[in-house]
Amino acid sequence: MxxxxxxxxxxxxxxxxxxxxxxxxxxxxxxxxxxxxxxxxxxxxxxxxxxxxxxxxxxxxxxxxxxxxxxxxxxxxxxxxxxxxxxxxxxxxxxxxxxxxxxxxxxxxxxxxxxxxxxxxxxxxxxxxxxxxxxxxVRHAKDLKLRASRERLAAYLLRHARGSGAFDLPVEKRTLASYLGMTPENLSRALKSLGPDGVSVDGMRVTITDAAALVAVACPTPLIDGGDGCGDLSYTGSSSNC
Amino acid sequence: MxxxxxxxxxxxxxxxxxxxxxxxxxxxxxxxxxxxxxxxxxxxxxxxxxxxxxxxxxxxxxxxxxxxxxxxxxxxxxxxxxxxxxxxxxxxxxxxxxxxxxxxxxxxxxxxxxxxxxxxxxxxxxxxxxxxxxxxxVRHAKDLKLRASRERLAAYLLRHARGSGAFDLPVEKRTLASYLGMTPENLSRALKSLGPDGVSVDGMRVTITDAAALVAVACPTPLIDGGDGCGDLSYTGSSSNC
DNA sequence: CGCCAAATTGAGTCCGATCAACGACAGTGG
DNA sequence: CCACTGTCGTTGATCGGACTCAATTTGGCG
The missing domain is CATH 2.60.120.10 (Jelly Rolls)
Structure with missing residues (x-):
């Protein structure tokens, strides 16, 4: 090695x-x-x-x-x-x-x-x-059980926006859909439906145009969305998963 | 102490x-x-x-x-x-x-x-x-993401049947419904809908009248239902097809 | 017996899944 | 360079499962 x-x-x-x-x-x-x-x-x-x-x-x-x-x-x-x-x-x-x-x-x-x-x-x-x-x-399970799919998506986008308003999705949309517990078709529709809530999408590029509006949908909380950066779909980590 | x-x-x-x-x-x-x-x-x-x-x-x-x-x-x-x-x-x-x-x-x-x-x-x-x-x-999350609510219920019942065909639900139905990720109303309907699949219910008392039929619905597997018994109310899982 | 919570049942609605078709795009081979 | 092809993403139409709301019924307990 x-x-x-x-x-x-x-x-x-x-x-x-x-x-x-x-x-x-x-x-x-x-x-x-x-x-x-x-x-x-x-x-x-x-x-x-x-x-x-x-x-x-x-x-x-x-x-x-x-x-x-x-x-x-x-x-x-x-x-x-x-x-x-x-x-x-x-x-x-x-x-x-x-x-x-x-x-x-x-x-x-x-x-x-x-x-x-x-x-x-x-x-x-x-x-x-x-x-x-x-x-x-546990956070993933709470996310699944407590939030609707649109809310899960909104929370996911906020987790990955991290201050800057624009970022590229780190995985294929079909994979993201599966992670979020929905079908690719529904992810597509959900992304579009978040337009009025401050999300604009172009291919893999996501831009948060109105963070406050998106927060109103996602109601993010550290008890689900985490603060320690571990365990979400695709983080770059000096930590682990398993 | x-x-x-x-x-x-x-x-x-x-x-x-x-x-x-x-x-x-x-x-x-x-x-x-x-x-x-x-x-x-x-x-x-x-x-x-x-x-x-x-x-x-x-x-x-x-x-x-x-x-x-x-x-x-x-x-x-x-x-x-x-x-x-x-x-x-x-x-x-x-x-x-x-x-x-x-x-x-x-x-x-x-x-x-x-x-x-x-x-x-x-x-x-x-x-x-x-x-x-x-x-x-992880098993709980897999259960939620991979199975429909009826299937989750069937698997839950099998987990708790433990050989003998009859047992009492260990918790209130509303709690069970919440654990399984559904509403109390839906749990009620789902229980009834499992009648043709070998389940009969009387109050808290559940009787498995046709284990094979129920297994066909639940497709139990140790990778979701079985094993080292922490969290859910344990079950020593065995038989699986699928 | 009477009270309250839980459970059931019914009716209507909505969210999300399914099925099908289409466009965008990358990779391949002619 | 361009058809060919397969995958991915999107869109539309439809279907079904699950939720909501409301009305009883059941059952437990003081």
Whole structure:
């Protein structure tokens, strides 16, 4: 593994404070590979063999049932995913596929469990990581249960506007629709219907023309939309997902 | 705190393996109180001061937004809740209220954080607990996004049937409806509509008259319905097609 | 018995899904 | 350079599921 990659991973909150030797051991048994787009890295139901870390590209976490499929999250560099399954040595609950050419590091789950049993600082980092992941999924569930689809969309746009009034959608609209729990057709209509509420769209480009009006629709709150920047669809993170 | 209570708490996976002195210290600073029904124990948004443990009764975890409200989980003895917020020293994402006369132990969050930094076995237990909670919320989210309301209800009934064909609903129907993401009216209609699919209802009493038919509706899978029983009211999942 | 909350039932409406058609665009190969 | 092709996004029309509102009925409890 390249030194730059190692340092990047070492800088993650998850690994920052752990013992150097332990980190070295973990990484010695790790893989780091390039993948083309649209490659399935993980299939839900399979035993959790490896903790994954995205160092380049983007990975979609999704789940299926009975022929249906839904996007649960998008993970961008540098962040980990499916930590919980590895820790519990349980089957993955989500599948993962690359969305673009990506570089993925993989750490054996057994090494992970052995190390976190020996390294207190690492165990603490894992606790914090998991607690963050847990809270982000709770937010997602609240978003789904408490808001209507138009409101979810408005809140999503505000989360990604971050001060500046214009930005590019970080993912395809069909993926965004799935993440927000609606159909692509409905997302299209919902975007248009937000015109009077201060949203203008041109392709992937979104411009917030009236933030106050949009806020009135979305009623954003840190208890759903978060402040710690973890867990939303596509954030660039030194944190993780899983 | 009574000795019987202490032992019960000590027997929880979360505390079982930790150092005896550390456990003693934690409990010395803890409260244990009785509450009448319908008492609000926690309000979302407040700073997370205490880890809570239900030793008797039942507690509803719920969340609100913009005048709406939804049930996220029901916690029954003996189990903890809002661990994640305490660990992260972050605001609660959910509110909690007693559903019946209940007995609740409370451990100061600061003690908790101090102890898990010193006690490796405790840290490991917390990791497993959190990983389990995380996975249960992921399942809840998958349930909401992938299944229609009728299917969610069918799956819920199967989860709680546990072999025997008859059981009592563990919560009020309005609460169940909220947990499943529907209105009480719709739950009523959905229950009736499951008659031809092998469900008969009399008050709180549910009888599965044709498990195969109900399975055909719910398509249960451990990846949504099964497993490590935190959050929902657990179920040891098995059979699945689809 | 009487009170209140929960549950059911019915009727009407709306949101969101489905189905189908079309335009925009990128990549491919002739 | 340009048809060919597949995917994505949009739009329209229609359908169905779920919500709302309102009226009873049921059941629990003082």
């Amino acid at each position: 390249r030194n730059a990659d190692l340092e990047e991973i070492r800088d993650l909150p998850l690994f920052r404070d752990m013992d150097g030797d332990h980190f070295g051991n973990l990484m010695r048994g790790a893989y780091h590979q390039n993948f083309p787009p649209q490659v399935t890295l993980i299939e839900e139901g399979r035993p959790a063999d490896f903790l994954h870390i995205v160092t380049e590209g983007a990975v979609e976490l999704y789940a299926g049932w009975n022929g249906r499929e839904t996007t649960m999250a998008v993970v961008r560099p540098v962040a980990t995913f499916i930590l919980a399954a590895c820790i519990n040595d349980a089957p993955y609950l989500m599948s993962a596929r690359t969305m673009m050419p990506s570089r993925i590091a993989m750490i054996a789950g057994s090494d992970l469990r052995a190390t976190f049993a020996r390294d207190a600082a690492f165990a603490q980092a894992i606790v914090r990581e998991l607690a963050g992941c847990y809270r982000s999924v | 009574r000795n019987a209570d202490l032992e019960e708490i000590r027997d929880l996976p979360l505390f079982r393996d930790m150092d005896g002195d550390h456990f003693g210290n934690l409990m010395r600073g803890a409260y244990h109180q009785n509450f009448p029904p319908q008492v609000t124990l926690i309000e979302e948004g407040r700073p997370a001061d205490f880890l809570h443990i239900v030793t008797e009764g039942a507690v509803e975890l719920y969340a609100g937004w913009n005048g709406r409200e939804t049930t996220m989980a029901v916690v029954r003895p003996v189990a903890t809740f809002i661990l994640a917020a305490c660990i992260n020293d972050a605001p609660y994402l959910m509110s909690a209220r007693t559903m019946m006369p209940s007995r609740i132990a409370m451990i100061a969050g600061s003690d908790l954080r101090a102890t898990f930094a010193r006690d490796a076995a405790f840290a490991q237990a917390i990791v497993r607990e959190l990983a389990g909670c995380y996975r249960s919320v």
